[in-house]
Amino acid sequence: MFQIPVTGLPMKVLPLMGIVFGSIYSCSNYFRVILSGGIGKNGSTVALAYMTKSELYIQDSAFIGPGLLFLNQYFNSFIDEYMVLWLALVISLFELTRYCIGVCLQISTHLRISVFRIPSIPAAVQVEVIPSGSHQNNID
Structure with a gap:
């Protein structure tokens, strides 16, 4: 029941006024963009317009x-x-x-x-182990 000084309005009116003025501001921006034909290259309305042109079958x-x-x-x-x-x-x-x-x-x-899906892992390639004492040079 607290009242705003100077105006005498109840405090619970303040959020309502914020919602109303915010809605008016947002809608005015939307209408400005719509009536001007879109924002342009960097705007999201161009992508939105492209996405809405997909075919929809009955x-x-x-x-x-x-x-x-x-x-x-x-x-x-x-x-x-x-x-x-x-x-x-x-x-x-x-x-x-x-x-x-x-x-x-x-x-x-x-x-x-x-x-x-989980891809199958190919079988491990067999590696020939050469004992450390023998020196074989396999140059192919």
């Missing part, structure tokens, strides 16, 4: 979970909602796992390292 299996939820809501919960939610969760978890494995494999292929 048959993509990532749409199955959200599609089930949409259709269940559209048909007024024709199937028990918890069953649909669990099914959507399992499908989404499968898709996320598949995506993460794909990214790890792409990175490991690029770096030429093994991620999901």
Whole structure:
């Protein structure tokens, strides 16, 4: 219940004002970047624009979970909602796992390292041991 001197506002208003002014400042920067067509060579908006141009197929299996939820809501919960939610969760978890494995494999292929397998070590090369007393010169 402490009040800010001079203004008489309660202290709990201070964080709220910080959030509001910070949001306005951030949004004004975003709008300035968007309306000016991007930042440029060193800005992240160029990379973001490139990443969003990837093709997305309508048959993509990532749409199955959200599609089930949409259709269940559209048909007024024709199937028990918890069953649909669990099914959507399992499908989404499968898709996320598949995506993460794909990214790890792409990175490991690029770096030429093994991620999901242990490479076999070739058998040790046999070395001929020459006793210290004998002097053999094997020049081939």
